[in-house]
Structures are given as structure tokens and as C-alpha cells.
Amino acid sequence: MPDLNSQVIAALLPAAYRKVFVAYSGGLDSTVLLDLCVGLPSLTGKIIAVYVDHGLQAESAGWGEHCRRQAERLGVDFQLLTVDARANNGESPEAAAREARYRALQELLAVDDIILLAQHREDQMETMLLQLFRGAGVSGLAGMPITSAFGKGQLLRPLLNVAKVEIQRYAQTQGLQWVEDPSNQSSDFGRNYLRNDILPLLKQRWPALDKTVARSAGHCGDAARMIDVWAEQILQAVVDPTDGSFNIADLSALTAMQLNCLLRHWLGRKGLKPPSQAVLQTLVEQLIGGRADALPQINIQGHSIRKYRQKLYCIPLQRLQKETQAKPWNQEQERITLGNGYVLTRSTASAGLSKNLWNSAIVTVEPRRGGETFKMPGRAGHHCLKKLYQEAGVPPWEREIRPLIYLNGRLAAVAGLWIAEWAWLSATDACYQLDWRALESMQ
Incomplete structure (x- = not known):
């Protein structure tokens, strides 16, 4: 077995x-x-050591100071991050600390930046076994990848195929100094219990367990990537790129297993964790298999999954909050952020709402109250806004939250959709286009 050296990092850069x-x-x-x-000359002047203080233990500040001193001794820059790692109801302390740490580290990275994590082969084995005990599928059993996208940059785990004993031998040979977290000895946490009490017994019987389990994780990773490729190909055909909705009009060619797989991937695109089998079954039976005219919904992980006109929508619950009060839109404001996380923007256009009318009026953003009528440019008569929404296929929940724009108390526009005939103009750079979209879609 060759000695551990800096080439294990150089090979991944x-x-x-x-x-x-x-x-x-x-x-x-x-x-x-x-x-x-x-030890890598190519990294000279580029390394920043980052210590994340979770604030969960009295010794954490002292460990941060140790890290600072070691970084100075090695001649590398140092950065300390403080995070709130308190667990929410139903969340494990380990998961809360990990999520807080990863969020903080993600925010550090700009484009072309890299972050290195020190997980090794035994960490991979522990991760896979814990996922197995939780009933994970092949994606979870794939464990941790060596490389992955991370925020605006990239995450590398150079030691993931390195045995713990090699790391210990390197540290002793180099005379390195490190701190010991006493909580690692407590078996109250699931990973520590596995590491301290279970794995030593298993390795007595199967000494190469970390290597063989890591190999299985690799096989699961290969299978997961194949499934991902298949799912993405199908989703390209059934997911609307404009609103992310899932078209369920014709799924007859899919088996139940394939449909569940697609639903997991679709929800993953929305930032949700893989749902349980019970949730998937409810989605299939109540939403996909329900009556065409029904408007069922399921709320999970801070999102509402809804059905309208043979499409599934997954909406953050915050987005469904309706503004209740009128809000002024001052002349100097090009954009307004609403309380439900949507943003209204005003930009110059050659067709749209007349700038002259806008600039001479009191402009307000108001919620729908019901009974509004609207005359479309070039279309005879006034129409009830409810009918226009139905004709355009606007989902019912969106009708309640899409803001209305008034000039001097008169309805002039439905944000992002229509301009009233009386306020409409077509003239080069003499108009405003009004856009309404979720804040994250603009970043």
C-alpha cells in the first residue's frame, strides 16, 4: 500500500x-x-482553511482558535464561520448541524472556487449503512460522491477512497497536532453508535468491510446515475419549462415503478427530499388518478402539490400567501418585492402600459377582491377577470395571488399577463412591460 501523499488531491483538481x-x-x-x-506547490496562495463554529459545545470557540493558529503556522489564510445549528422539531441534531454547515460553506464559493472535505472510506461505509437502515433506495445507498457541484463552485472529497488507518499513519509520521471532539465518543447519536459499538465488531469478522461496502456504494452510484439519465430524458418531455409543472395527460406507457421514479426526480428538481412510499401512493391515487375536475392538494416539506388541467404543480407554501392590502408603487421604483416572495418589475418596452399615463398617476399594487372586469386591447366588450383567467388556463391559486396594477384607482394591468385597452400603447420606448415572478427565478 503506497503512502498517502498530496497526489491524492492533485489528481482531482x-x-x-x-x-x-x-x-x-x-x-x-x-x-x-x-x-x-x-504540500502541493500549485495551491500556494490559494488555500483558505474554514472553521465552522456550530456553537453547540463550550469548547467550540477554543477549537476555532486552535485552527487559526495551525493555519497561521502553515502559512494559509483562515476564515471562521458561525452558524445557528439548533435543530427544528422532528429534526435530528446531526442533520441540523450538517445542513447549517453546508449552507454556510456553500455561500463562500464563487464561480471556479473549490471546497475540499475530509470524509474518508470509513465515513462512506457509515453513510451507506445508515442509509440502508433508513430504507433508502439506490440513490441514498450510493453514499457520498467524490466530486459534485456545490453552490457556485465544486466540492471534492479527495480522501473518500482512503482508509482511516492511512490517515492516522500519515498524521503520526508528520507529527501533526489535532483536537479530539469528546462528543465523538458518545453513542447517543446514530453515526457514533454505529462507529463506536457496531463497526468494531463487524470488522473483527470482516476486516476489509470498509473497502467492500464502499465498492457496493460505487455500484449503487452507477445504477443511480443510469436512473437519473433515464428520468431526465422523460422529464424533458413531460415538464413544462415555463412553470415546472408535470404533465400527467398521458402516462399510460409508464409502469407504477417508473412513475414513482419520475415523481421523485421531479420533486427533487423543486428542492424536496425523496418522499416516502406512502406520499407517492397518495400522489398517484388522489392527484394523478383523481377526477379531472377535482382540485386536490397535498402539503409536504413546506410545499403544496396541486393538480389543474392534467398538470401537477409543486408550489412553496410561502408563494400561496395572498397580499391583503394595497401597496404604492413609487415612480422611482423599478421593482417591488412582495411579502410572498414574488417580485414585480417594470422595464421599458415598445408595447405595453403607457409611460405617460404611469408617470402622471398614483400607482398601486392591489390584491384581487372579486368582480373585477377588464377590456382587452382589440377585443369587444368588458370581460370578467375570472373568465379571462379560465380562458388563459391560469391555475385557481395563482388567480388569488397574481397582483393587479391600478392607476389612479382604475384597473390598468394584470401583472405579467394583460394591459387594459385604455392604458395600452405601442410606441418605441414609450411603454412599460410589467413582469411578475418568484424571486429565486431572477437570481
């Missing part, structure tokens, strides 16, 4: 990169990782 952040807890694994980075 992309051709071009800007900064290299190292997640540095001060423990054995991250101490070795940082030392290996310092």
Missing part, C-alpha cells in the same frame, strides 16, 4: 480554479487534508 477552501474542524481527518494541500 480541475484544470482551472480560483480559490481552494478546506473545511477544517481541527480534527484528525481535516488536519491531514489541510497538510496535504499545503
Whole structure:
């Protein structure tokens, strides 16, 4: 077995990169990782050691100071991040700390930045076994990838195929100093219980367990990637790129297993974690298999899944909050952020709402109250806004939250859809276009 050296990192580095952040807890694994980075001449001047203080233990501030001193001794930059890692109801302390840590690290990275994490082969084995005990599918059993997108940059795990014993031997040979987290000895947490009480017994019987389990994780990873490719190909055909809705008009060619797979991937695109089999069954029976004229909904993970006109929509619950009061739109404001996370923007156009009318009026943004009528440009008569929404296929919940624009108390526009005939103009750069969309879609 060759000795651990800096080439394990060099082999993973992309051709071009800007900064290299190292997640540095001060423990054995991250101490070795940082030392290996310092041993690479190509990384000189690019390394930033990052310590994340979760604030969960009295010793954490002292560990941060240790990390600072070690970074100074090695001649690398240092950054300390403080996060709120308190668990929400129903969330494990381990998961809460991990999520808080990853969020903070993601925000550090700009385009072409890299972050290195020190997970090794035994960490991979623990991750796969814990996922197995939770009933995960092949995606969960694939464990952690060596490389993955991370925020605006990239995440690398150079030690993921390295045994723990090799890391320990390297640290002893180099005379490195690290801190020991006493909570690692407590078996109250699931991972620690597995690491401290169960795996030592298993490795007595199967000494190469970390290697063989990691190999199985690799096989599951291959299978998961094949499924991902298939699912993405199908989703391209059934997902509307404008609103992300899932067309369920004709799914007869799919088996129940394939449909469940597609639903998981579609929800994953929306940022949701894989739903349980019970939730999937409810989706299929009540939404996909329900009456065409029914308007069922299922709320999970802060989102509402709804059906309208043979399409499924997944909407963050915040987006469904209706504004209840009129809001002024001052002349100098080009955009307004609404309380439900949507943004109204005004931009110059050659057709749309007359600038002269806008600039000489009191402009207000108001919620729908019911009974509004509207005369469309070039169309005879006034029409009830409800009928126009139905004709355009606007989902019922969107009709309630899409804002209306009034000039001097008169309805002039439905944001992002229509301009009233009396306010409409077509003239080069003499008009405003009004757009309404979720804030994250603009970033």
C-alpha cells in the first residue's frame, strides 16, 4: 500500500480554479487534508482553511482558535464561520448541524472556487449503512460522491477512497497536532453508535468491510446515475419549462415503478427530499388518478402539490400567501418585492402600459377582491377577470395571488399577463412591460 501523499488531491483538481477552501474542524481527518494541500506547490496562495463554529459545545470557540493558529503556522489564510445549528422539531441534531454547515460553506464559493472535505472510506461505509437502515433506495445507498457541484463552485472529497488507518499513519509520521471532539465518543447519536459499538465488531469478522461496502456504494452510484439519465430524458418531455409543472395527460406507457421514479426526480428538481412510499401512493391515487375536475392538494416539506388541467404543480407554501392590502408603487421604483416572495418589475418596452399615463398617476399594487372586469386591447366588450383567467388556463391559486396594477384607482394591468385597452400603447420606448415572478427565478 503506497503512502498517502498530496497526489491524492492533485489528481482531482480541475484544470482551472480560483480559490481552494478546506473545511477544517481541527480534527484528525481535516488536519491531514489541510497538510496535504499545503504540500502541493500549485495551491500556494490559494488555500483558505474554514472553521465552522456550530456553537453547540463550550469548547467550540477554543477549537476555532486552535485552527487559526495551525493555519497561521502553515502559512494559509483562515476564515471562521458561525452558524445557528439548533435543530427544528422532528429534526435530528446531526442533520441540523450538517445542513447549517453546508449552507454556510456553500455561500463562500464563487464561480471556479473549490471546497475540499475530509470524509474518508470509513465515513462512506457509515453513510451507506445508515442509509440502508433508513430504507433508502439506490440513490441514498450510493453514499457520498467524490466530486459534485456545490453552490457556485465544486466540492471534492479527495480522501473518500482512503482508509482511516492511512490517515492516522500519515498524521503520526508528520507529527501533526489535532483536537479530539469528546462528543465523538458518545453513542447517543446514530453515526457514533454505529462507529463506536457496531463497526468494531463487524470488522473483527470482516476486516476489509470498509473497502467492500464502499465498492457496493460505487455500484449503487452507477445504477443511480443510469436512473437519473433515464428520468431526465422523460422529464424533458413531460415538464413544462415555463412553470415546472408535470404533465400527467398521458402516462399510460409508464409502469407504477417508473412513475414513482419520475415523481421523485421531479420533486427533487423543486428542492424536496425523496418522499416516502406512502406520499407517492397518495400522489398517484388522489392527484394523478383523481377526477379531472377535482382540485386536490397535498402539503409536504413546506410545499403544496396541486393538480389543474392534467398538470401537477409543486408550489412553496410561502408563494400561496395572498397580499391583503394595497401597496404604492413609487415612480422611482423599478421593482417591488412582495411579502410572498414574488417580485414585480417594470422595464421599458415598445408595447405595453403607457409611460405617460404611469408617470402622471398614483400607482398601486392591489390584491384581487372579486368582480373585477377588464377590456382587452382589440377585443369587444368588458370581460370578467375570472373568465379571462379560465380562458388563459391560469391555475385557481395563482388567480388569488397574481397582483393587479391600478392607476389612479382604475384597473390598468394584470401583472405579467394583460394591459387594459385604455392604458395600452405601442410606441418605441414609450411603454412599460410589467413582469411578475418568484424571486429565486431572477437570481
